Amino acid sequence: MRIITSHLNADFDSLASMIAAQKLYPDALLTFPGSQEKNVREFISQTLLYRYEFQKTKNIDLARVDTLIVVDTRSSERIGHLAACLANPGIKVHLYDHHPAASGDLRGEIEIIRDVGSTTTILIEELKKRDIDISVEEATILGLGIYEDTGSLTHLTTTPDDLIAAAWLLEKGAKLDIIAQFITYDLTSSQVELLHSLMKTAIQYTIQGIPIVVVTLSLPAYVDDFAMIARRFMHMENLDTLFALISMADRIYLIARSRIAEVNVGIIARDLGGGGHATAASATLRDMTLTEAQEKLIHTLHRHVLPQPIAREMMSKPAITIPADTTIAKANEILTRYSITAMPVLSPLAVAEPGQTPPPRAILGIISRMVVEKAIHHDLGGLPVSAYMTSDIATLTADATLADIQELIIEHRQRLIPIVDNGVLQGIITRTDLLNRLVNDPAHLPKDLLHESEHPSLERKRNLNSIIVECLNKPMIELLQKIGAVADELQFNAFAVGGFVRDLLLKKSNLDLDIVIEGDGIRFAKKLAGILQGRIKTHERFGTAMVMLPNGTKIDVATARLEYYEYPAALPTVELSSIKLDLYRRDFTINAMAIQLNPEHFGTLIDFFNCQNDLNHRSIKVLHNLSFVEDPSRIFRAIRFEARMAFEIAPHTRRLMHNAVSMQLFGKTDDPRFFSELKQILSEEDPVPAIQRLAEFNLFPFLWPELKPHLKIDRRFLHILHQTQRAISWFRLLYLDEPYHNWMVYLLAIMSRSPEEVLTAFCSRFQVPQKIADRLLWQKTHAEKTANLLSRRAIIANSEIYWLLKELSIEGLLYLMALARKNQVKKAVSNYVTKLRYTRADLTGDDLMALGYRPGPEFKMILNDLLDARLDDRVHNREEEIALLRRTFPPESLAAAGPRA
DSSP: OEEEEOOSSOOHHHHHHHHHHHHHSTTSEEOOOOOOOHHHHHHIIIIITTTSOBOOGGGSOGGGOOEEEEESOOBGGGSGGGGGGGGSTTOEEEEEEOSOOOTTBOOOSEEEEOOSSOHHHHHHHHHHHTTOOOOHHHHHHHHHHHHHHTTTTTSTTOOHHHHHHHHHHHHTTOOHHHHHHHOOOOOOHHHHHHHHHHHHHOEEEEETTEEEEEEEEEESSOOTTHHHHHHHHHHHHTOSEEEEEEEETTEEEEEEEESSTTOOHHHHHHHTTOEEOSSEEEEEEOSSOHHHHHHHHHHHHHHHSOOOOBHHHHOBSSOOOEETTSBHHHHHHHHHHTTOSEEEEEOOOOOOOTTSOOOOOOEEEEEEHHHHHHHHHTTOTTSBGGGTSBOOOOOBOTTOBHHHHHIIIIISOOSEEEEEETTEEEEEEEHHHHHHHHHHOGGGOOGGGSOGGGSOOOOSEEEOHHHHHHHSOHHHHHHHHHHHHHHHHTTOEEEEETHHHHHHHTTOOOOOEEEEEESOHHHHHHHHHHHHTOEEEEEGGGTEEEEEOTTSOEEEEEEOEEEEOSSTTOOOEEEEOOHHHHHHTSSBGGGOOEEEOSGGGTTEEEOTTOHHHHHHTTEEOBSSTTHHHHOTTHHHHHHHHHHHHTOEEOHHHHHHHHHHHHTTGGGGOOOHHHHHHHHHHHTSSSOHHHHHHHHHTTOHHHHOTTOGGGSSOOHHHHHHHHHHHHHHHHHHHTTOOOOOOHHHHHHHHHTTTSOHHHHHHHHHHTTOOHHHHHHHHHHHHHHHHHHHHHHHOSSOOHHHHHHHHTTOOHHHHHHHHHHOOSHHHHHHHHHHHHTGGGOOOSOOHHHHHHTTOOOSTHHHHHHHHHHHHHHTTSOOSHHHHHHHHHHHSOGGGGTOOOOOO
């Protein structure tokens, strides 16, 4: 057995060298010795924990080790318990190190020792010699090793070979942003003193409305790495801009940093004789005092710090608008006539009294060409634009800043911003207006285009590995990794999507795994099922499949697809698409995120539509305005999610739901999806709030048009629902572990005041399977008759309760308990469920024959009588049953058989 290790308290160079060594020794086990460095531990937990199989020393049989590969050290004292391997007969030792020789160093069969900046550099040279390729992820890990040990190629120990190795890694795709994220440098005590001195001299200037911090310091001699001190100060104080003027020896050095577009430090530094980028620059000033340099800097700042553009300079005017009562068909003509893609929707023009000015028209929303064209496709051109406009919009004043405009258009995806002063529309700013300003004036590029290390990202894409490790068990993580590996092998992209991602971000357990494949989903599912020894069901029309694993896990697999609908409420037609379009067809933003599973990007969250904000705000929003027209069953889903997760349906989404109901889309189809969604609502632990919400949206007439007594929720209706809830809660507390269907009990309760014909019509309209429909009808009829009978009897024997309730299922029994108005009925049900239904007579048919009775139809009568006696406590054991049998049914009265052999 061959193992690869490094020194105790390993750093990034040790870790990277081990990863590189495994490329040279692919059959060797990685034995990570541990690390006290926080950055190394975080990197392993976030990136490597489930990518590489690191073995613990205690799990290795050291006596079986025949080859020990040691990287980044040659000291036997620094490899911990693994030093015991050195005593194994015939042990082979291979050494890769860049440290100076020391007494007591190990000797190896192979020794590659070089005076370079990092051990990783040595191993990269070996990889290049053997023409071994590496992945982007591996290049990044190896880059961490080189950049850490060479101080980002600035330490005096850095050699040309380190730079060549780093260049090769960059050619292989190493990600410098990740390297920068994990490599930090601690300040020395002298540097900390300088940092404190800087903090004392900090002065904040406000130039063109922008706060700018300037620090000055005079030192007798040159100090290295002052840029690092300035950067630490900027991060500590969370500054957007910093200009540091440091007088050292006979020169003054300027270090400039900026995180905002309004301050381009490259231009400012060039004006002072230096240079650099928009976010980082420097200059050297000669022949002036520190005070003179500071005055010159302030003067330069006033010339180059640009005032923030205001909306009145950017807006298009006059704005093309449309009244809310204009038809969608007419809106299409206006959009085409003016070659625009969206326009504000205003309230209708009010009629003013003679001589008076009409009141300003309110901005009600925005209508877009995409929505208009879709609505016309669905024959909705005659409806007013107010039906499908986006009403959830924000406006700005004419004094709004560029940052305000960018936030709405870029971060909140509002395609058009109305500019309003004193309630009057002054103009509009579109995405094109913003883009023109940014392109024509590069100094105002949005913060998203600055270098990634200079500002926090919007996290539209971020790695969720830490959450995955925290919330999922190891088998599930390994399953996700296997899915990604299979997709990689087929050159597909694999994503976990929908509720799985939503609940992971909420840190809730959700084992319903939905996978979307950019590629051939069915081909992927077949290969995955073969590897995991599972079964597969496919649906060729939709490009979907279900993989069922031996342990019961089910994986729904879909090809990334775009759905379109031929007419309102139709079943979707599917076309191949990308993950972005696949997510756009989802029901709500909170379900429109994905996690990539391919090894190189494992755990990366994909959020194209700012869905995390809606999740954080606990808001349920549709992705487009015709969502409920295309699939009205989404209304049920919105109500279910709102009740289950304690979220709130957003105002604009509520308006679209009311609009879909008013269009009577539910009457245009008997789509079984409605029944499926209703079942899920009624299956919730507490479906009452969702049922009340159904009534608020006036959905009862569509679900139960025959339900005349309570189309609106009244006191009696709520009473039966709450009684049902109590009955189910009571049954759960018995912990009987018997399966039952929550939704059946609630559906029967809803139908409790209606004749059987109403339930029959409901089952027929929503295509409920006949077997289930028959079961519902029988349970309703029998439970209601039994409730009437039991309520009229003051005293009733246990045996009568048994035979009355015997044929009822658990659902029927719970419905009966919910119906009961008298305690005696509830006690009867409770007595049956907890005791009577388990009662049995001791004697069986075989016992009767042994006692001399001839088999026949009388046996059933005899056994039932014995059971009644047991139920009513007239007999308590086998002997008493035999005595009763002899008294009640003498053998001679039943034509007893002759003596038995």
